[in-house]
Amino acid sequence: MTEVADLIRSEYVYPEIGERLAKTLMRNLEGGVYDGVSDKDVLATTVLSEILAATNDPHFAFFVRPPAAEGGAADPGSGPSASGLREASVLPGRIGYLVLDWMPGDDDALAAVASTFADLPPVDALIFDVRENFGGSGDMIALLCGHLLPDSTLLLTFYDRSGAVNGEMRTKRQQRYFAPEVPVYILTSEGTHSAAEAFAFVLKHQGRATIVGDTTPGMSNPSNTKDITGGFALTVPFLRARYEHTELDFQGIGVIPDIAVAPEGALDVAVAEIRENAGVGRRP
Numbered sequence: 135m136t137e138v139a140d141l142i143r144s145e146y147v148y149p150e151i152g153e154r155l156a157k158t159l160m161r162n163l164e165g166g167v168y169d170g171v172s173d174k175d176v177l178a179t180t181v182l183s184e185i186l187a188a189t190n191d192p193h194f195a196f197f198v199r200p201p202a203a204e205g206g207a208a209d210p211g212s213g214p215s216a217s218g219l220r221e222a223s224v225l226p227g228r229i230g231y232l233v234l235d236w237m238p239g240d241d242d243a244l245a246a247v248a249s250t251f252a253d254l255p256p257v258d259a260l261i262f263d264v265r266e267n268f269g270g271s272g273d274m275i276a277l278l279c280g281h282l283l284p285d286s287t288l289l290l291t292f293y294d295r296s297g298a299v300n301g302e303m304r305t306k307r308q309q310r311y312f313a314p315e316v317p318v319y320i321l322t323s324e325g326t327h328s329a330a331e332a333f334a335f336v337l338k339h340q341g342r343a344t345i346v347g348d349t350t351p352g353m354s355n356p357s358n359t360k361d362i363t364g365g366f367a368l369t370v371p372f373l374r375a376r377y378e379h380t381e382l383d384f385q386g387i388g389v390i391p392d393i394a395v396a397p398e399g400a401l402d403v404a405v406a407e408i409r410e411n412a413g414v415g416r417r418p
Contacts, residue, residue, distance in 0.1 A: 135163045137362050138181065138196065145370045147355050148189075149295050155188045174198045178366060190386050193328065193353040195369035199361065217246035218274060221263075222254065229408055230257035231401075234264050237329040239271025247274070251281050251310040259408045260312060262333075263321045265347060265397050269328025272303050272356070278333060280305040282312055282342055289336045292356065293374040300373055314342070317411060319404040322347040322389060323397035328357075332375065334389045339377050344407070345391040347400040354385035 139156040146152030162168065162184070171177045175198055182196040214220075214236045221233035238244075262278075272290070279289055285307035292300040312318070320334045320343045331350045337343035355371035362368050376383050395403050 135159060135168065135181075138366075138368055139163075141360060141362075141368055141370055142185075145295075145358070145372045146189075147295055147371050147374050151189055155185065158188060159184065174365065191355070191371055192351045192386070193355055193357045193369065193371045195359070195367075196362075197367055199365050199367050214268070217243040217250075218270065219247050219250055222250045224255050224257060225261075225405065227405075227409060228256065228258045229405060230254055230260045232260070232262050234262060234267050234330065236268050237270030237274035237333070239273035244273060244277050247277060248308055248310075251308065254310065257312075257316070259317045259319070261319045261321065261401065261404050261408075262343075263401065264326045264330040264334065265321050265323040265400065266325045267327065267330035268325075269330055269353065271329060272332070275329055275333045275336070276303055276305055277308065279336060280308040281310055282318060282337065283340060287340070288378050289340075290332065290375045290377060291379055293376065295372070317408060318343040319408065320345050321397070321400040321404060322350050322391060323400070324348055324351060325397075326350040326389070328353040331384060331389050335384050336377065338389065338392070339382065344393065344404075345389060346393045346395060346404045346407070347391050347397045348394070349390050350384070350388040352384050352386045352388040354383045 139159045142152045143156035168177060171180060178196050178198055182194065185194050185196060218234050218236045218238045219232060220235045223231050225231050275289065283305050285305060287305045288302060289305065290303040294300045318337065320337065322334055322345055326334065331353060334345050338345050354375050356373040356375060357369050357371040359367050359369040393403060
């Protein structure tokens with residue numbers, strides 16, 4: 135618990151809140167609040183509930199690290215896809231449909247996604263499905279947006295704990311570019327987290343995408359996860375992300391859809407919307 139408090143105190147993006155929270159956790163520890171908790175998962179849930187109550191920051195996480203797998207390799211179908219792009223297909227009517235289950239930022243993943251875009255048959259519209267996407271790297275956001283926005287478009291500005299600019303996220307023009315005449319729809323839900331939320335947020339505010347589905351959780355601020363003694367891990371938001379150079383973000387609010395609909399019906403609604411617009415999606 136001392137490690138948890140120290141990490142929050144030293145790294146949480148909002149220093150004053152982090153200091154108050156760290157003091158609360160230490161008072162609880164010294165007062166014996168956790169003495170009767172012998173189950174690790176129960177302890178993790180208890181501590182996380184205290185953290186969320188104090189911060190209202192859904193990007194925090196405190197959990198028990200799963201044990202390392204023994205024996206053979208894990209079933210590749212049981213986890214997220216290696217590139218983050220689980221499915222890329224063309225629906226009837228020349229509608230490109232891309233399902234992203236996370237946003238990896240390694241070179242292999244970025245190259246694989248760029249290659250998939252380059253090889254995609256001609257399409258009249260695009261649908262990105264991030265309804266079950268747990269987030270990941272800003273590098274994937276920049277790549278995806280590079281297929282849809284002009285080169286070097288400013289997407290997000292990052293600020294550190296002191297309020298100083300820490301960096302920017304800009305697009306990089308990709309081999310396959312979809313002009314503004316190609317409508318873009320993004321499907322969202324409560325399972326759309328972090329970097330996937332940012333992807334939807336920036337394209338919405340750039341006027342480049344229509345968001346269909348449910349409001350996302352609101353995990354705007356980038357975070358780091360570090361191991362804690364005893365087999366635990368703590369995720370702490372350490373930067374603030376703002377749209378361009380404004381104060382706009384989705385922290386604790388979420389990305390609000392342009393078309394609010396139950397997530398399970400979002401794809402059908404997006405396809406119907408596409409087909410109603412100037413004949414798009416009506417070709418075989």
